[in-house]
Amino acid sequence: xxxxxxxxxxxxxxxxxxxxxxxxxLWTKTGSDVAGLFLLLSLLILMLFRWxxxxxxxxxIIDQLVVISISFLWGNSQYILALGVFEAxxxxxxxxxxxxxxxTVLYNPEGFLFLLLTQSAFAGIALWGWSKQxxxxxxxxxxxxxxYYETESLKQELLAANVQMVRxxxxxxxxxxxxxxxxxxxxxxxxAYMSLQTVQALFETDAVEAEEMFCEAIExxxxxxxxxxxxxxxxxxxxxxxxxxLHRLSDRFSHCPINFTVYGDTSKVSAYLWxxxxxxxxxxxxxxxxxxxxxxxxxxxxxTPCIVRLCVENDGVRKNSYFTAGxxxxxxxxxxxxxxxxxxxxxxxxxxxxxxxxIL
Amino acid sequence: MxxxxxxxxxxxxxxxxxxxxFVLPLAIVFIRTxxxxxxxxGFLFYGMIIMFAAFSLVRSIMIDRMTGTVVRxxxxxxxxxxxxxxxxxxxxxxxxxxxxVFVVIGSALYGWGIEMAxxxxxxxxxxxxxSLAFSLAWNSMFRSKVMSDAIFSIIISLMxxxxxxxxxxxxxxxxxxxxxxxxxxxxxxxxxxxxxxxxWNGQYWLSILIMFLFSAAFLLYGSKRRLE
Amino acid sequence: MTRNLFWVSFFHYLRRLxxxxxxxxxxxxxxxxxxxxxxxxxxxxxxxxxxVFGYNMISTNISIGMMLIFQLSGGIYLLNYLNHDLIxxxxxxxxxxPCATYTLVFxxxxxxxxxxxxxxILIVVGTSLLQDAYWGNVWIVIFVIVLVSIISxxxxxxxxxxxxxxxxxxxxxxxxxxxMAVLGGLIFTLPDNAFFSFMKQYGTPFSLAQSAIRESGFxxxxxxxxxxxxxxxxxxAGILAVLVIKLGRRKLI
Numbered sequence: 005x006x007x008x009x010x011x012x013x014x015x016x017x018x019x020x021x022x023x024x025x026x027x028x029x030l031w032t033k034t035g036s037d038v039a040g041l042f043l044l045l046s047l048l049i050l051m052l053f054r055w056x057x058x059x060x061x062x063x064x065i066i067d068q069l070v071v072i073s074i075s076f077l078w079g080n081s082q083y084i085l086a087l088g089v090f091e092a093x094x095x096x097x098x099x100x101x102x103x104x105x106x107x108t109v110l111y112n113p114e115g116f117l118f119l120l121l122t123q124s125a126f127a128g129i130a131l132w133g134w135s136k137q138x139x140x141x142x143x144x145x146x147x148x149x150x151x152y153y154e155t156e157s158l159k160q161e162l163l164a165a166n167v168q169m170v171r172x173x174x175x176x177x178x179x180x181x182x183x184x185x186x187x188x189x190x191x192x193x194x195x196a197y198m199s200l201q202t203v204q205a206l207f208e209t210d211a212v213e214a215e216e217m218f219c220e221a222i223e224x225x226x227x228x229x230x231x232x233x234x235x236x237x238x239x240x241x242x243x244x245x246x247x248x249x250l251h252r253l254s255d256r257f258s259h260c261p262i263n264f265t266v267y268g269d270t271s272k273v274s275a276y277l278w279x280x281x282x283x284x285x286x287x288x289x290x291x292x293x294x295x296x297x298x299x300x301x302x303x304x305x306x307x308t309p310c311i312v313r314l315c316v317e318n319d320g321v322r323k324n325s326y327f328t329a330g331x332x333x334x335x336x337x338x339x340x341x342x343x344x345x346x347x348x349x350x351x352x353x354x355x356x357x358x359x360x361x362x363i364l
Numbered sequence: 365m366x367x368x369x370x371x372x373x374x375x376x377x378x379x380x381x382x383x384x385x386f387v388l389p390l391a392i393v394f395i396r397t398x399x400x401x402x403x404x405x406g407f408l409f410y411g412m413i414i415m416f417a418a419f420s421l422v423r424s425i426m427i428d429r430m431t432g433t434v435v436r437x438x439x440x441x442x443x444x445x446x447x448x449x450x451x452x453x454x455x456x457x458x459x460x461x462x463x464x465v466f467v468v469i470g471s472a473l474y475g476w477g478i479e480m481a482x483x484x485x486x487x488x489x490x491x492x493x494x495s496l497a498f499s500l501a502w503n504s505m506f507r508s509k510v511m512s513d514a515i516f517s518i519i520i521s522l523m524x525x526x527x528x529x530x531x532x533x534x535x536x537x538x539x540x541x542x543x544x545x546x547x548x549x550x551x552x553x554x555x556x557x558x559x560x561x562x563x564w565n566g567q568y569w570l571s572i573l574i575m576f577l578f579s580a581a582f583l584l585y586g587s588k589r590r591l592e
Numbered sequence: 593m594t595r596n597l598f599w600v601s602f603f604h605y606l607r608r609l610x611x612x613x614x615x616x617x618x619x620x621x622x623x624x625x626x627x628x629x630x631x632x633x634x635x636x637x638x639x640x641x642x643x644v645f646g647y648n649m650i651s652t653n654i655s656i657g658m659m660l661i662f663q664l665s666g667g668i669y670l671l672n673y674l675n676h677d678l679i680x681x682x683x684x685x686x687x688x689x690p691c692a693t694y695t696l697v698f699x700x701x702x703x704x705x706x707x708x709x710x711x712x713i714l715i716v717v718g719t720s721l722l723q724d725a726y727w728g729n730v731w732i733v734i735f736v737i738v739l740v741s742i743i744s745x746x747x748x749x750x751x752x753x754x755x756x757x758x759x760x761x762x763x764x765x766x767x768x769x770x771x772m773a774v775l776g777g778l779i780f781t782l783p784d785n786a787f788f789s790f791m792k793q794y795g796t797p798f799s800l801a802q803s804a805i806r807e808s809g810f811x812x813x814x815x816x817x818x819x820x821x822x823x824x825x826x827x828x829a830g831i832l833a834v835l836v837i838k839l840g841r842r843k844l845i
Contacts, residue, residue: 032542038570041545045577052584380760510672514614517766518622525629535637540629 093128163342192228268307500586528553605703667748728809
């Protein structure tokens with residue numbers, strides 16, 4: 005059960021049933037009391053046996069031997085050899101039809117039987133070819149499907165790896181900053197602190213040395229501040245990221261007036277979320293340029309302790325146009341899903357794109 | 365043999381089985397007119413009782429399949445072969461014991477003699493196997509009990525009609541006889557005919573052989589594993 | 593109000609009945625096939641005069657018996673509906689409907705009655721057209737069919753209310769109708785003594801109906817005999833009706 009039969013299998017079964025029915029009618033017409041029934045029953049049993057245990061194809065030989073031996077008792081039964089030949093051809097093992105061929109050549113080389121066997125062989129071969137063709141088509145389809153699923157899962161993995169990598173980069177950067185501060189500026193400041201403590205004690209006893217040490221401490225502090233400034237300068241990225249990038253995008257947008265507002269604390273949003281938000285805004289603005297004759301675009305970024313929400317609206321919806329997510333938007337949706345967020349669109353009164361991402 | 369044991373106990377618990385197994389045969393074995401060797405309808409009626417008993421026994425396999433019990437059974441390390449074999453063996457044992465009891469009572473009442481009794485028991489037992497196999501194949505074709513029962517009642521009427529229950533098979537015209545030969549009941553009445561005539565020739569053994577072939581075919585068809 | 597509900601449920605039952613092709617197959621086609629085969633075989637194997645006034649006597653005998661057997665089992669329809677609607681799956685849904693239980697049972701009985709009577713008439717028409725069966729007086733036959741059908745419905749309700757198990761009741765119903773046929777001498781010849789000849793003539797609803805149909809035409813000897821049989825059938829139907837009312841009040845609530 006479960007697996008439904010394909011058409012050629014059904015034809016195969018119907019063909020055999022027709023053969024058995026014709027044999028039965030032949031039997032009722034042409035005497036031969038029990039031998040015919042015995043033949044019918046044995047053929048039925050062997051047929052069911054092969055249906056039950058499909059691997060035992062060699063039992064076809066038994067079929068034909070039974071038919072041949074019965075044919076000496078009841079001559080007409082030889083015609084059912086056609087069924088054996090047909091089945092052998094369909095199952096793709098023509099060697100199993102040899103008993104029928106020998107019998108025909110030896111006993112009935114020119115008669116109607118020969119014609120019948122040839123016809124059955126052709127029918128069987130045609131059906132066999134069909135089944136092979138269908139099998140290979142199915143195999144191709146399976147292969148395609150497998151490849152598709154593999155690509156999909158690879159994509160999901162890449163998106164997950166993206167988030168992971170951003171976090172790793174952040175961590176390594178953080179540890180680099182910590183090391184820099186600790187190794188350079190830290191040492192200077194600690195030394196200055198210790199000098200100042202000593203100065204505090206020396207003020208009462210040895211004022212000259214105290215002053216000397218005080219100057220030294222100030223110098224060390226100055227050098228420490230210098231190092232911190234340097235480190236900070238080194239740390240500042242040259243490209244704009246975060247909310248600045250969004251601002252720059254909206255500033256450069258010249259198609260129509262844009263109103264971009266930000267609410268909340270932008271420092272809470274991690275870098276990998278900024279990347280998605282930026283792509284989102286870019287996609288929305290591109291869509292505005294391409295499809296909508298908008299008068300004004302409103303973009304809002306809301307940041308709460310738990311989520312960040314970007315909403316881009318424009319008032320230019322064409323009449324009678326329906327919206328389906330294009331490739332760019334679908335990719336964005338998958339990226340958002342990979343970080344646990346969601347992107348949805350609506351075209352109720354105005355075109356609106358909302359991107360909601362969680363802050364972890 | 366756990367499944368065997370449970371199938372045995374389960375079958376004996378059902379009232380319909382008990383009626384078909386023990387009340388009906390005893391009811392007809394004491395009606396003297398049925399058992400004269402010339403008329404001999406009783407032998408065939410008893411065959412029909414076996415058929416009905418087999419059908420109602422095999423019903424439990426169908427119930428297993430419909431209620432999903434069979435899925436749970438196959439969740440255990442049990443092969444289809446084991447499940448079917450042990451169930452059918454239990455059913456066959458019940459019918460077999462009943463046949464022996466019946467034939468012993470009949471022999472005591474009507475003096476059938478040892479050889480006839482043995483042949484009767486053999487005939488009935490092979491027929492019981494064929495009926496069990498037939499019921500198994502029958503029930504594997506249907507998903508609803510009502511449908512299966514309704515069509516079975518049609519088939520069993522035809523079997524009775526063409527298998528010599530209503531009319532002796534010798535009276536059937538040739539083309540009806542050749543339809544009747546496709547049912548095991550025909551061969552049961554054929555073998556019973558030769559038992560009653562006390563003719564021990566090849567025809568009796570031929571009937572047994574053909575009933576055996578029928579059983580094989582039905583078993584092959586009915587034993588395919590189906591979980592639904 | 594009650595009358596309207598009665599008609600609504602009556603037509604629903606009729607619709608349900610007409611949908612099942614299996615029932616028609618069992619109760620019309622099967623008896624026709626059996627009658628055909630049996631009369632064919634017996635016609636070939638007898639030396640007696642088969643045709644009397646252009647009617648086939650063998651098929652007449654067999655068709656009367658078969659028609660009555662299947663009429664007597666016709667109540668199985670009702671049995672299944674009662675089980676389905678009032679005992680098992682639909683019980684609470686139908687109890688929740690504004691239709692009173694007795695209206696439902698009554699309309700179901702009426703619908704099954706109409707349906708089985710139609711089936712009986714179909715058998716009569718079929719056998720008389722195809723097999724030259726002789727059915728005597730048509731109106732008497734229809735009246736007898738109605739009576740037998742009523743008896744069958746009531747008998748099945750009684751069985752069902754006593755046994756409460758639809759399968760067992762169904763088996764017993766079939767068994768009873770075949771047992772009646774056996775006592776009526778249809779299946780095999782019975783011993784020739786007073787008890788059996790009484791049973792064959794008047795003993796069961798089956799034999800009463802058989803006698804009534806036979807006496808209504810040229811097969812019979814006296815029309816008083818026919819009237820006696822019909823009166824007896826009416827009496828049985830009345831007794832069963834009282835029994836059904838009593839049992840139904842007690843058990844079908």
